[in-house]
Amino acid sequence: xxxxxxxxxxxxxxxxxxxxxxxxxxxxxxxxxxxxxxxxxxxxxxxxxxxxxxxxxxxxxxxxxxxxxxxxxxxxxxxxxxxxxxxxxxxxxxxxxxxxxxxxxxxxxxxxxxxxxxxxxxxxxxxxxxxxxxxxxxxxxxxxxxxxxxxxxxxxxxxxxxxxxxxxxxxxxxxxxxxxxxxxxxxxxxxxxxxxxxxxxxxxxxxxxxxxxxxxxxxxxxxxxxxxxxxxxxxxxxxxxxxxxxxxxxxxxxxxxxxxxxxxxxxxxxxxxxxxxxxxxx
Numbered sequence: 001x002x003x004x005x006x007x008x009x010x011x012x013x014x015x016x017x018x019x020x021x022x023x024x025x026x027x028x029x030x031x032x033x034x035x036x037x038x039x040x041x042x043x044x045x046x047x048x049x050x051x052x053x054x055x056x057x058x059x060x061x062x063x064x065x066x067x068x069x070x071x072x073x074x075x076x077x078x079x080x081x082x083x084x085x086x087x088x089x090x091x092x093x094x095x096x097x098x099x100x101x102x103x104x105x106x107x108x109x110x111x112x113x114x115x116x117x118x119x120x121x122x123x124x125x126x127x128x129x130x131x132x133x134x135x136x137x138x139x140x141x142x143x144x145x146x147x148x149x150x151x152x153x154x155x156x157x158x159x160x161x162x163x164x165x166x167x168x169x170x171x172x173x174x175x176x177x178x179x180x181x182x183x184x185x186x187x188x189x190x191x192x193x194x195x196x197x198x199x200x201x202x203x204x205x206x207x208x209x210x211x212x213x214x215x216x217x218x219x220x221x222x223x224x225x226x227x228x229x230x231x232x233x234x235x236x237x238x239x240x241x242x243x244x245x246x247x248x249x250x251x252x253x254x255x256x257x258x259x260x261x262x263x264x265x266x267x268x269x270x271x272x273x274x275x276x277x278x279x280x281x282x
Contacts (some may be wrong), residue, residue, distance in 0.1 A: 010183045011131040014090065016164025017129060018123050021101045024168060037113045041120025049128030056136045064075020069205035076137040076198025080191045083134050084257060087184040089101040090243060091261070138190065141197035141237045187263060193237025196246040210245045217241040234262055 017041060055077070060068050093100065101123065108115035135153050203211040219240040222229045227248050232238035239246070 004135070004152035005152070006183060006186055007131070007135055007138055008153040009160050009197075010156075010180075012157040013126060013132070013163055014159025015127040015131075016122050016160050017097070017167065018101065020125065020164050020168040021098050022105060022120060025105055025247055027042075028082055031109065032220060034109060037116040038120040041117040042124050043126050043136065044117070045123075045125035048125060049132045052129055053132035053136060056132065058197070063189055066205045067152040069201040070139055070207055073136075073198040073201030073205060073207070075133065076141065076194050076201060079130075079134040079137040080253075082130050082224070083191050085119065087187055087261065090180050091184060103112075110266045115183045132213075134191075134194070137198065138237070140201075141194045155270055170193075185245050185258065188257050188261060189236065189254065192250050192257075195253050196242060196250040197237055199246050199249050200239070200243065203245065209259040210243050213244045215242050215244045 022038055023035065024036065060071055061070065063071070104119050104123070105116075108119040138151070140152060171229060199208065200211075202208045217240065222238075222240050222242060224230070224233065229238075229240065242250075
């Protein structure tokens with residue numbers, strides 16, 4: 001559940017910050033008349049994300065088991081790729097995200113209402129679609145048949161909305177650089193588990209071999225239905241009897257991605273990046 005809470009919090013806060021920056025800029029520049037099309041674009045983006053999530057959940061139920069596993073495994077791998085790209089993108093652009101959004105909004109204001117709707121839709125929609133795909137893949141990996149993963153995601157999103165509002169009102173001081181660095185690292189660990197689970201899906205779909213070649217089996221030591229087995233499953237997508245291919249993929253993804261993610265952090269330690277800590281997006 002914690003892993004899914006982290007996904008909802010991290011992805012939700014990114015979207016919340018985008019909304020805060022857009023709304024605060026329009027209020028500051030006395031363009032409140034442009035708020036309605038911006039909120040319209042945000043609403044369309046949220047509706048599209050929910051529809052995409054519903055399509056992923058219900059659109060595969062009538063397929064054969066092999067087809068479901070093939071689609072689930074393939075989309076899990078795609079979602080890991082998107083989340084990995086997003087984590088590195090946010091690490092690189094967090095410092096000047098506000099300036100980038102302000103520039104897009106200035107251009108949209110000059111072009112008219114349609115451009116404002118499109119700008120807000122694109123800014124929030126990308127986050128929403130990525131979140132829907134990764135949440136769907138993570139829920140499949142960490143708790144099929146259980147509502148706990150979905151509850152964790154919803155709690156994370158709810159927390160992100162509250163933090164975003166407090167950030168907008170200037171009531172909360174957030175070191176964005178540190179927040180996105182450490183939540184990004186934890187999200188990479190979660191993504192590694194989703195990737196391994198996606199590989200298992202492809203093995204069950206007989207797209208990949210080695211399903212019977214187990215790396216180890218600690219089911220008796222860590223029963224999947226025990227509280228600690230459930231905790232490991234919810235946080236790390238831990239599987240007590242993974243295949244050799246799953247373990248290899250997990251290690252090959254996790255180690256180099258974390259090394260690359262933290263590369264350069266030591267040299268910049270103690271030096272606060274410009275705009276990394278703010279009272280609010282005003």
